[in-house]
Amino acid sequence: MPTGLALRDPRKQLFDAAERILVRDGANSLTSRAVATEAGVAKGVLHRHFADFDAFLTELVLDRIGRITVRATSLRDAAGTATVADNLTGALLASFEPATVAIVVLVIARDELRRRLRAAGAARFPLVGENTAMVADYLAAERDRGRIAAEADIDTLAPTLIGAAHLLFTERKDSPPEAEAVRKVVTTVLAGAMP
Template identity: 50%
Template sequence: MPTGVALHDPRAQLVAAAERLLATSGAAALTSRAVTDEAGVAKGVLHRHFADFDDFLAALVRARIQQADGAGEHLVATAGSGTVVGNVSAYLTVTLDPVALAVVALVTARDELRRRLRETTPEGLPLLVEITAALATYLTAEQSSGRVAPAAEPRYLAMTVVGTGHLMFAGELGARPDDAAVREVVESVLVGVLR
């Protein structure tokens, strides 16, 4: 006799539950019990689909990286349209949302999770590395179109924008910044290289 409801995609359901918890309660609240409770499933479901909790967390981080990669592809496609400051500001707002900030905190706090993520992100801080790489690709495209100065260094500009953006979105200003504050910070970093 069946003891529960069939799950259509339990891995995705668990990841979505973890993202909801990260958005509302932060990285410290993320436990296997909290995730399964939020997903409305038995605790054994997580362990049936993942080797252990760090395996689950690695899947969660990789899902966020995949989302960031999609946003990065969209950003690169905007090269030559809109404004560079507007495009970069919108990208930061999308990729450095509360869940992403909690994921970065989670990766920073868990040695075993970082070790497992080295398989796909061998250097740097997973998620921030991918966000930075996409931004550098975009700035390189804008450089090719003549909207960013030829002498600019897209990789270093991207590192500066993402690092500053991370601090700002993590609460450097006391709260999540509004659009005007994001644009102001992006413009202050890029002002010397925009044409």
């Protein structure tokens, strides 16, 4: 007689549970037991799929980095369409949804997690670094199309946009900022870079 139901995608179920805990309760509340309880599975399920809790967290962050890679391709492909401010506002709203902001806090809090992420090839500051590269790549594509000034310093603009947006999203506990607030950050940072 079976002892439980088969899980369709245990990794996704566990990742989703971890993100809910991070958003709701913060990084200090994230434990393997809490994840298993939130996911509605036995604690052994997590350890059946991951060597240890830091391996689980590493895979969670790498999954999020994979989402950034997909978004980066879409953003780069959007170069030359809509407006630069519209494209970047949409990308920043998608990049800094509550789970991502909570995961950034988690990465900052756990030395072993950062070490493993760097060993896996993540940016020096995981998630933030990949988002910065996404914005820089997009700005370069827009510069090639003449929609960003040829002399624009993309290596300064991209981290400035990401840092300003991150602060804007981090200050909001209950809800993300309105699109207009994000657009204001984008247009202010890019004011001197428009042709």
